[in-house]
Amino acid sequence: MIIVLFGKPTCGKGTISKMLEKDGYFVLGGSDVLRENSRTKTAKYYNEAQHALTTGILISSELLNKMMTEKISTIDNPNIVVEGYPRKIKQAEHLLTLFPPEKIRAFYLEVSDEEVEERIINRLVCRDCSAPFSRKEPMQSKKEGVCDHCGGELYQRIDDTAETIKVRLNEFNVKTLPVLEYLKEHIDIIDIPDLSSQEQYEFILKNL
Numbered sequence: 487m488i489i490v491l492f493g494k495p496t497c498g499k500g501t502i503s504k505m506l507e508k509d510g511y512f513v514l515g516g517s518d519v520l521r522e523n524s525r526t527k528t529a530k531y532y533n534e535a536q537h538a539l540t541t542g543i544l545i546s547s548e549l550l551n552k553m554m555t556e557k558i559s560t561i562d563n564p565n566i567v568v569e570g571y572p573r574k575i576k577q578a579e580h581l582l583t584l585f586p587p588e589k590i591r592a593f594y595l596e597v598s599d600e601e602v603e604e605r606i607i608n609r610l611v612c613r614d615c616s617a618p619f620s621r622k623e624p625m626q627s628k629k630e631g632v633c634d635h636c637g638g639e640l641y642q643r644i645d646d647t648a649e650t651i652k653v654r655l656n657e658f659n660v661k662t663l664p665v666l667e668y669l670k671e672h673i674d675i676i677d678i679p680d681l682s683s684q685e686q687y688e689f690i691l692k693n694l
């Protein structure tokens with residue numbers, strides 16, 4: 487089973503991916519694949535990944551598609567959660583060649599722009615395992631500044647500000663919504679209301 491999660495920043499993709507990971511799913515994040523290639527000089531796309539991450543220039547779909555293809559060839563697990571990919575039409579076309587469409591279950595996690603702004607300003611992320619937390623309930627860590635999952639340090643990303651979130655929301659509406667429209671011509675995308683993560687997780691399990 488291939489689960490693909492879509493949604494605006496902070497919609498809960500990360501939290502739900504972690505829950506599915508505990509059920510045995512392999513979590514494949516578009517930006518994780520990019521970061522993985524930037525970490526060791528022996529990685530096949532080290533230079534390209536480094537360039538994208540240090541300049542902030544978005545990596546081309548062609549290159550990201552290649553990274554995804556190679557990563558998937560190393561995954562020895564039929565159950566995969568894909569998140570943060572595809573973000574462009576060319577990537578969406580590629581997704582449909584990576585997996586048989588009948589095996590894909592796609593979900594769109596709904597959340598309002600106002601709620602996204604509120605969450606971003608309070609968001610904290612684990613330096614080691616990327617798990618998301620918040621300064622506010624219900625996503626506070628048990629111990630302040632420490633990841634519940636791995637004990638890593640929590641920090642606020644420098645781009646998590648009220649100003650940049652407006653840019654990112656606009657980008658989402660302009661770039662990602664057309665991707666969803668394209669995919670809907672080929673696969674079903676199920677809308678999930680803005681419930682608690684636990685309820686959204688159960689909703690997904692019921693719709694697999």
Ligand SMILES: [Zn+2]
Nearest residue numbers: 612615633636
């Ligand atoms: Zn962690």
